[in-house]
Amino acid sequence: MDFGLSEEQLQLKDSARSFLSGECATTVVRKIMASDDGYPRDLYAQIAKLGWNGLIIPERYGGAGLGMLDMAMLLEEAGYAAMPGPFLFSSVLAASALINSKSDELKAKWLPAIAEGKAVGTVAIVEGAGSVDPADIWTLASKEGEGWLLNGSKMLAPYANVADFIIVAARAGTGSHDLRLFLIETRDNGVKTRLLKNLDMTRRVSVVEMNCATAVMLEDSTTSFAHLLDVASVAIAADSLGGTERALEMAVDYSKVREQFGKPIGSFQALKHAAAEIVADLEPARSLLWYAAYALDSGAANASRFAAMAKARLSEVYSRASDRAVLMHGGIGFTWEHDMHLWFKRARFNESYFGSPAYHRERVASLGGY
Structure with missing residues (x-):
């Protein structure tokens, strides 16, 4: 096979x-x-x-x-x-x-x-707690005739400042703890966005304020939010895989041309070990990502568990790899003028967006029956 x-x-x-x-x-x-x-x-x-x-x-x-x-x-x-x-x-x-x-x-x-x-569309999930756990999401959807009205505030909604519509996670009805997904249009008078400053400037995030914003429910089922979480986990894991590859490549290329004591720094054992550790993390994670994506496509019973595994593992691998890559560059790796910081900061965004590694490890355990 x-x-x-x-x-x-x-x-x-x-x-x-x-x-x-x-x-x-x-x-x-x-x-x-x-x-x-x-x-x-x-x-x-x-x-x-x-x-x-x-x-x-x-x-x-x-x-x-x-x-x-x-x-x-x-x-x-x-x-x-x-x-x-x-x-x-x-x-x-x-x-x-x-x-x-x-x-x-x-x-x-x-x-x-x-x-x-x-x-352009986007998604707005997290609130003040910065968590994707349903217990930390309090935006309320109330029934209004044939439609819904949303009231609440969302943090860190990517590109809400240029989006035409936003997919919002909210509680459907007072007292409900189950999340549903709703669509709102940014031109609605009840929707306000405010651009935030954040560490990763390759991605822009906004606050989304909803005051009786007209909304349409996508599906009357809790599985819609769970599926979005799985897709986001695999997507962020894939971005993290590519970022890790680039961080490794940049660090190795630099170690081949930068010289100390009359020889390339890549010949020093400490630098060789740092690069080898990135490779050792990277290659097994690649197959994990491929299977997680395949499981989503095929509707496998373990798709959610492997999506959580991929998010937890790849986002940590990316953060560690970018840390090591910055150190392998020495002092220049900490400067604005060098490009290494682009991937270092992106790794931090990926690590926290749509759930931390710790959250997804707990999800892996829960989905595995522990």
């Missing part, structure tokens, strides 16, 4: 690496970081032409109808390039929530627009 990637998946990965190396070099990333809204419209116009936005969107809505394993190949390369912008949050998370919803009307309205690059 072949456990590797298909020829088409390898071609997708290679083409993404080639495109991003030319169109999303670190000079471009820094320029976008310095912009007001962090949204690289020219870059995303090219991405739309490549069909990336509709990769997992069904064909009847203008997408390619592929799965999370295919998307993981793109996200790995996006992480390798530290690609800024709302791609992961719009074309993966928001699109996945819509695909799994019961509303044909919402699908018809937003999925083709996402696939064509004409609309």
Whole structure:
């Protein structure tokens, strides 16, 4: 049995690496970081032409109808390039929530627009506690005629400042502890967004304030939030895999040219050990990610457990690898002028976004019956 990637998946990965190396070099990333809204419209116009936005969107809505394993190949390369912008949050998370919803009307309205690059979506989950645990989410959805009204505040909603719609996790009714997913449009008078300053400038986050915001429920089931959590876990893990590869590559390349005592620093045993430790973490995590994405696509019974494993493991691997890579660069690794900090800061975002490694390890244990 072949456990590797298909020829088409390898071609997708290679083409993404080639495109991003030319169109999303670190000079471009820094320029976008310095912009007001962090949204690289020219870059995303090219991405739309490549069909990336509709990769997992069904064909009847203008997408390619592929799965999370295919998307993981793109996200790995996006992480390798530290690609800024709302791609992961719009074309993966928001699109996945819509695909799994019961509303044909919402699908018809937003999925083709996402696939064509004409609309941007995002998700708003965490609140003051900064946790994805349902017990820490208090935004309330109240029934109003045939629709719903949302009241509450969300923190760290990626690219809500440029989004056309937001997928919000909220409690459906007073006294309810079960979360449902709702869609709100940012043009609604009851929706206000405020851009925040954050460590990772390749990603912009906002506060979302909802005061009687008109909303549509995606599905009257708690499984919709659980599925979104699984998709986000695999997506962040894929981005982390690519970022780890880039951090390792940069550190090794630097150690080959930087000299001390008349020889390259890469010849010193301590530097060799640091690089070897990154590789030892990286390679087993790669197969874990591939299986987690495959399990989501195939509807495997253990899909949620492996998604949690992938998120916990890859985000920690990324943080450790970027730490070591900064140290391998010596003093220059701590400077703004060197690009290493782009991946160091991205690793910190990935580690906390949609649940910490500790949260997901607890989830692994719970799903395993412990």
